Amino acid sequence: MSLRSRLGLGLVAIALVLLVPLILALRSLEELQTTTRLLRDREFAASLLLNSFTGAVEDGRRAENALLFVHDDASRRRMKAGLDALSAKTDSLDAFHLAFSPLKIRAAIAELRSATTEEYADAVAGRGVVAEMISTERTRPALAAIDTSLNTISATLRVNTKERVAQAADATSGAERLAIAAFIVAAALAFILGILLFRAISRPVYELERGMKAVSESDLSYELRISPTRADEFGRLAASYNSMATQLGELNRLRAEFISVASHELKTPINVIIGYLELLQENIYGELTPKQHEIAQTLIKQANTLTRLIKRLLDISRFEARGGRLEPRDIDLRKYLTNLEESFSVLANQRNITFTVRHGPDLPETVFWDEDRINEVLGNLLSNAFKFTPRDGSVNLEVNYASLQIVIAVRDTGVGIDADQLPRIFDKFFQADNQAQAAAKGTGLGLAIAREIVEAHGGTISVESELGKGTMFTVTMPQQISGIRRKSDHIGTGA
Numbered sequence: 001m002s003l004r005s006r007l008g009l010g011l012v013a014i015a016l017v018l019l020v021p022l023i024l025a026l027r028s029l030e031e032l033q034t035t036t037r038l039l040r041d042r043e044f045a046a047s048l049l050l051n052s053f054t055g056a057v058e059d060g061r062r063a064e065n066a067l068l069f070v071h072d073d074a075s076r077r078r079m080k081a082g083l084d085a086l087s088a089k090t091d092s093l094d095a096f097h098l099a100f101s102p103l104k105i106r107a108a109i110a111e112l113r114s115a116t117t118e119e120y121a122d123a124v125a126g127r128g129v130v131a132e133m134i135s136t137e138r139t140r141p142a143l144a145a146i147d148t149s150l151n152t153i154s155a156t157l158r159v160n161t162k163e164r165v166a167q168a169a170d171a172t173s174g175a176e177r178l179a180i181a182a183f184i185v186a187a188a189l190a191f192i193l194g195i196l197l198f199r200a201i202s203r204p205v206y207e208l209e210r211g212m213k214a215v216s217e218s219d220l221s222y223e224l225r226i227s228p229t230r231a232d233e234f235g236r237l238a239a240s241y242n243s244m245a246t247q248l249g250e251l252n253r254l255r256a257e258f259i260s261v262a263s264h265e266l267k268t269p270i271n272v273i274i275g276y277l278e279l280l281q282e283n284i285y286g287e288l289t290p291k292q293h294e295i296a297q298t299l300i301k302q303a304n305t306l307t308r309l310i311k312r313l314l315d316i317s318r319f320e321a322r323g324g325r326l327e328p329r330d331i332d333l334r335k336y337l338t339n340l341e342e343s344f345s346v347l348a349n350q351r352n353i354t355f356t357v358r359h360g361p362d363l364p365e366t367v368f369w370d371e372d373r374i375n376e377v378l379g380n381l382l383s384n385a386f387k388f389t390p391r392d393g394s395v396n397l398e399v400n401y402a403s404l405q406i407v408i409a410v411r412d413t414g415v416g417i418d419a420d421q422l423p424r425i426f427d428k429f430f431q432a433d434n435q436a437q438a439a440a441k442g443t444g445l446g447l448a449i450a451r452e453i454v455e456a457h458g459g460t461i462s463v464e465s466e467l468g469k470g471t472m473f474t475v476t477m478p479q480q481i482s483g484i485r486r487k488s489d490h491i492g493t494g495a
Helices: 003-069 073-094 103-124 128-216 233-265 267-281 290-320 333-350 371-388 419-424 433-437 446-456
Strands: 324-326 329-332 354-359 366-369 394-402 405-412 460-466 470-478 491-493
Touching (some): 003 073, 003 103, 003 128, 073 103, 103 128, 267 290, 290 446, 329 333, 333 354, 333 371, 333 394, 371 394, 371 446, 371 470, 419 460, 446 460
Parallel strands (some): 324 491
Antiparallel strands (some): 329 366, 394 405, 405 470, 460 470
């Protein structure tokens, strides 16, 4: 399954998992809504109707009193309208199905119709005693029977309302518990799915990152823990990585072969040329004129320059092809610095430049470095400092010890380097624009080789400069080589 499909399915699964608590919550809310709707449409409506029914019964009592004492046509119509209203409310109350029989109320209403008719007739005929008797024995008991039925219905309605409210409360509580439980389960499942997706992506990405970092540090032996036969994008990336590492390894092998061939094919003929020129200088093949001696000397000088250039090219190529070697040994650091100061004092006097070497009192007695290689580094830095410093300037070499590191700073008061060119100052063949002010031209390889040597010792080299004020190179080295940094693993350590 491709990574895209896996991501899509994972996101869909997470969405579905998170949708479940929403669906359950909606169902619980629907149940709660049904309960509240029934409570509103049945119990509350029935309660309102029951109150209205009770009021209608009271109106009937007042109408019956008017019928008994006034017994005019208006009181008769009022009584009839009240009985019709009671009948209508009985029918409405019956529609709520409140588990009561409306027969008693209807029978009482029928009795009221009959009794009030007779009561009205006797009252109109002047038989007040008979009318009063009908009211006492028939009309009022019928109204009382309706009151009794209404009280029974009211009690039933209160019980139903209480049960319905309890159902609503239970539904609310159940919905809350269900929603919380469903959310917790869904969140846990979504988290697990997210972790699985994250691991499915992050592990291969991290492994590829480690592989590419190893390649960038020239370690082509790193093996990815990703099968190139995986049926997704990571499998294809792993296959591409393996192919790239194989091709880079082959390129390194070819480069090493080229270096081996070049070291013989270039150095040998140049040495032969220098040898013949020296023989000419010694008049082995006949006497040379002064002009010819001058030309021969110039040729020897240029041939030696070419030899040094080839040596530097071979050095930097060996470093990059992991063919260079370090031969570290114990070095008396103070003695080494004294010798270095003596070596460059002559050059400083020739150019009328103040040269000082300072070091802190806490320097270790010895360091474990490759002395020849470090000579090459510091010699290059000091030579550059003298080359770009005008007469009456100064060059300072300062050495300190901090955090188990030797910090060497070479500072001059020369022409300086443009800030835009500082990032490229250690690149091969790069020469800053200040070459016009240099006392001698360079090849653009010295600083590149210096960086490789310093990094081979596990150290770092950096530069700070300001145009017109000078430049400072800082070399930070461990007191003792304990291992080669992977980035500079171009150089091996030899005994």
